[in-house]
Amino acid sequence: MIEFWTSFGIWLGALSTLAIWSFLYKDNPFYKVAEQIFVGISAAYWLVYTIYNILIPNLFSKLIADPVANWIYFIPGILGLMMILRIIPKFEKLSFYPLSLLIGTTAGISLLRFLKSDVLTQTTATMLNPFAATSLTVTIGQIIIIIGTITGLVYFYFSKKHEGFIGANARVGIIFLMVSFGASFGYTVMARISLLIGRLQFIFGDWLHLIK
Amino acid sequence: MSFSSIDRRWIFLFILLGVAIPLIIPIGFKLEVTSDVQKVYDLIQNVEEDKLALISFDYDPASKPELHPMGYAIIKHAIEKNHIIVCTALWPMGSQMADDIYHNLKAEMPELEYGKNFINLGYKAGGMVTIQAMGKDMRKVYPTDVSGKDINEYEILNCVKSLKSFAYVVSLSSGTPGLKDWIMIAKDKYGVPVLGGATAVSTPGFKPYLNDSNQLNGLLGGLKNAAEYEGLVKRKGTATAGMDAQSVAHLIIIGFILLGNIAFFMNYKKVKD
Known part of the structure; x- marks a missing residue:
């Protein structure tokens, strides 16, 4: 019986993949069906997952087991309810309070961490002495990092018109930015092809048994 | 019909064939190990x-x-080095990903044993806040493993107090929360x-962290x-099997980009003339 359901799952997965891919030819009912099933199942899955893996263990079970000792959990519980009230127009404004608390707390926690990791440590890491490096390749690489960082920052300096010395630096900066965008695009292509490979490995391997 | 007006479905077909054929008939392109990968290997x-x-x-x-x-590959390497693997997840389905790897790797590595050198603590919501809490008291964040068993019952976790109890952290990350949060906190x-x-x-977003300050060690x-x-780690898996297809697909895309640019400039010259 288990084997039947495994095979059924593989067939369902393979046919759904083909149905989704059929959109590349043109929009068609197979694609629409697969798309709607995917959206419906995803929404239902996440709802059930959130209830059983987040709400029950982190909130309901604690409040049911010992509400007096765990009284503090009533606060996030009430804030959560206030957030849901957004769906009732009359009480919509009540959702602003938990939302503002969430945004304020997140900003407060993140600010220090981002300041340290993304500003201070990154700046320190750019303060290099390229000529202290052990090899010529590293020296060249570090010089490129310094030039790229400075000219990149100059490009985003808008308080002075980009002409003369500033303009020349900004033009160098934009070359570094273009190289960076190109690298990001290359990685994105690689990622999308990797996903296609993953699907084809499933189709040729698990479904058609053409590859191991 | 000019090249610039080619039906894009031809490009899809070429990419599909370029990926499918090398998967069935492998070519065997060689791979060079890059320094960032070597750093991961060396640290473990x-x-x-x-x-x-x-x-x-x-x-x-x-x-x-x-x-x-x-x-x-990382778990295989760590187990071969007799490290004790403790799995966590900042994404709800990450826990199942860890279980899947454990069950498949167990067939290859009998020495891999749950509770002895591998434990899955499961998913925790909260991202950065959860990692911060783990930095203070790991046992408070994870009082049980994924099956609900008290972590005090696992002898190998006796020495776990906080994040500092670990020799290294690996985050397999596809977004937020993920690797960036681990860099910032851990x-x-x-x-x-x-x-x-x-x-x-x-x-590309993580490359700047591979710097002289070693914010990311690999x-x-x-x-x-x-x-x-x-x-x-001498384990040829799906990544190795997919590399020929990846290379051929990239060559096809490069070819189309070149042809597209040539067609554009030829057309541009005609319009200008």
């Missing part, structure tokens, strides 16, 4: 036996083709070495780096 290789490694599964099935092979706040496995899309980015790591 140089950690002493019986040390704890925290592996966070911060992805779901959508990123499985890229990140799962990294998980297999490394920049608590000084624990952090290694990363990221999807190719997010890899990075596997995308399927190519996963294949390189498989080569280092």
Whole structure:
């Protein structure tokens, strides 16, 4: 019986993949069906997952087991309810309070961490002495990092018109930015092809048994 | 019909064939190990036996083709070095990803044993806040493992107090929360070495952390780096099998970009004339 359901799952997965891919030819009912099933199942899955893996263990079970000792959990519980009230127009404004608390707390926690990791440590890491490096390749690489960082920052300096010395630096900066965008695009292509490979490995391997 | 007006479905077909054929008939392109991958390998290789490694599964099935092979290779390497693997997840389905790797790797490595050198603590919501709490008291954040069993019953976790109890952290990450949160808290706040496995899309964003301050001690980015790591640990998996297809697809895309540009400039010249 288990084997039947495994095979059924593989067939369902393979046919759904083909149905989704059929959109590349043109929009068609197979694609629409697969798309709607995917959206419906995803929404239902996440709802059930959130209830059983987040709400029950982190909130309901604690409040049911010992509400007096765990009284503090009533606060996030009430804030959560206030957030849901957004769906009732009359009480919509009540959702602003938990939302503002969430945004304020997140900003407060993140600010220090981002300041340290993304500003201070990154700046320190750019303060290099390229000529202290052990090899010529590293020296060249570090010089490129310094030039790229400075000219990149100059490009985003808008308080002075980009002409003369500033303009020349900004033009160098934009070359570094273009190289960076190109690298990001290359990685994105690689990622999308990797996903296609993953699907084809499933189709040729698990479904058609053409590859191991 | 000019090249610039070609039906894009031809491009889809070429890409499909370019990926499908090398999967069925492998070519065997050689792979060079890049320095960022070597750094990951060296750090794990140089950690002493019986040390704890925290592996966070911060992805779901959508990123499985890229990140799962990294998980297999890193866990295999760590187990061979007799490290104790403790798995966590910042993504709800990450916990199932860890279980999947454990069950498949168990068939290859009988020495891999749950409770002895592998434990899955499961998913915790909260991202950065959860990691901060782990930095203070790991046992409060994870009083039980994924099956609900008290972690005090596992002897191998007796020495676990906080993030500092781990020799290194690996985050297999496909977004937020993920690797960036581990860098910010585990490394920049608590000084624990952090290694990363990221999807190719997010890899350029993590490169700046591979700096002289060693915010990130090593990075596997995308399927190519996963294949390189498989080569280092001598476990040819789905990443290695997919690299021929990846290379051929890239060549086809480069070809189309070149042809597209040639067609554009020819057309541009005609209009200008």
